[in-house]
Amino acid sequence: MEIGISTFVETTPDVKTGEVISHAQRLREVVEEIVLADQVGLDVFGVGEHHRKDYAASSPAVVLAAAAPQTKRIRLTSAVTVLSSADPVRVFQDFATLDALSNGRAEIMAGRGSFIESFPLFGYDLQDYDELFDEKLELLLKIRESEKVTWRGGHRPAIHNLGVYPRPVQNPLPVWIGSGGTPQSAIRAGVLGLPLVLAIIGGRPTQFAPIVELYKRAAAQAGHDPSKLMVASHSHGYVAEDTLKAADEFFPSTQQAMNVLGRERGWGHYDRSSFDAARSFEGALYVGDPETVADKIIHLRKKVGITRFMLHVPVGSMPHDLVMKAIHLLGTEVAPRVREEVSKWEATL
Template sequence: MEIGLSTFVETTPDVHTGKVMSHAQRIREVVEEIVLADQVGLDIFGVGEHHREDYAASAPAVILAAAASQTSRIRLTSAVTVLSSADPVRVFQDFATLDAISNGRAEIMAGRGSFIESFPLFGYDLKDYDELFDEKLELLLEIQKSEKVTWRGGHRPAINNRGVYPRPVQDPLPIWIGSGGNAESVIRAGVLGLPLVLAIIGGRPIQFEPLVRLYKQAATQAGHDPSKLTVASHSHGFVAETTDLAADKFFPSTQQAMNKLGRERGWGHYDRDSFDFARSMEGALYVGDTDFVAEKIIYLRKHVGITRFMLHTPVGTMPHDDVMKSIELLGKEVAPKVRDEIARWEQEGNS
């Protein structure tokens, strides 16, 4: 069971002061967070790509590379790379370079992205949203498979027996499919035999179990061994010394961020009742003390089949010291509890 973190490198106004930190400051903070995550024994850290004022990570591979030279074992991934509006050749080159700097710890998490700012920025039409992703994923997998590439599509100039360099340390460079939880995307990942990441940020996590089964069924039918495929989840959360303290620290920035997005997307108002349900055992928020958060992750592994868990901290802007403390607790206390219980459970013949 792998446990780690993800971030979108947010720079929303401070809930209490209204001040907005610079992109540069938040990026430097995230590098410190990755370094700490490595030091406390976490397995993975992901940085998500966005192209808007309140998110500072338009180039995740660069941020991850800054941390790569200061870390030794933690794996480094995008979370996600918005592949539909990116050039797969450059994506592969960036992460192969990260793989070299980190000596084989880079991964790509490819997704459509739930934000659309990158499409007009890079000159793509949203009516091609699905077609762009399918085509570019095809090219990215061709580059992963072969040094020399011959390929033709409808949205990018053809490539005729050209080499793509540098080649990564890992062969192959891991490519995951990120999904918001729709059947089409999990079936695609299964058919291709690619590892799957589910964004479980609302509702009840147990509702994702049928999607995991669908993914493995699609993989089996396509001739892949489902026992060799990994399924990750990405969920919001925060760890503190007590559950009440965790909730009180995490709620204000989460409410602010969720209501800002809610106004853009037509969601209902996010209030404390919504938050408190989501942090219950049945909900999708992993907010609490170390025992409670560990218990929820264990439940997710046993009942949904998740083999990698990524805690998304913070949501919105929180004090850097609070985020660092949460990372420390996740690595030093939550992760060992989860790993010990899952190891015991698997030794009893479960999977």
């Protein structure tokens, strides 16, 4: 069972002061967070790609590369790379470079993107949303399979027997499929034999169990061994010494961020009652003291089959020192509990 962190490197206004941290400062803070995550024994750190004012990481590979020489063991991944609006050749080159700098610790999480700002920015039509992802994923996988590539598609110039460099340390370079939980995404990942990461940020996490089963069935039918495929969750959360303290510290920025997105997407108002319901044992928020958060992760492993858990923190902008404390507690107290209990449980199966 792997435990890690994901972040979108948000730069939303401070809830109390209204001040907005600069992109430069927040990017430097995230590098510090990655280094700490490595020091406290976490397994993976993911940085999500966005192209809007309130998110600083338009280039996750560059952010992760800044942390690579300062870390020793932690895996470094995008969370996600918006592959539909990217050039797969460049994505592969960027992450192969990261893989070299980290000595084999890079990963790509490829997704279609729930934010659409990158499509007009790079000249793509949203009407081609699904077709773009399928085509570009095909090219990305072809590049990782072979040094010399011959390929033709409908949305990018053809490639005829050209080399793509550098080649990564890992062979093959890990590519995950990021999904919001649609059956189509799960089946695609299963058929391709790729690990799957689910954004579990609402409702009841156990409702994703059928999606995981669908993924494994698709993998088996395609000739892959489902027992060797990893399934990850990306879930909002926060750890503090006390559960009420954790809730009180995490709620203000979460409410602000969720209501900004809610206004854009037509969601209802996000209030404290919604927040408290989501941090119940069966809810999708992993907020509380180390024991509370560990118990919820263990439950997710047993009921859904998640083999990697990524705590997304912060949601909105929180003080850097609080985020660092949460990472420290996740690594030193939550992760050991989870690993021990999951190991015991698996031994009984």
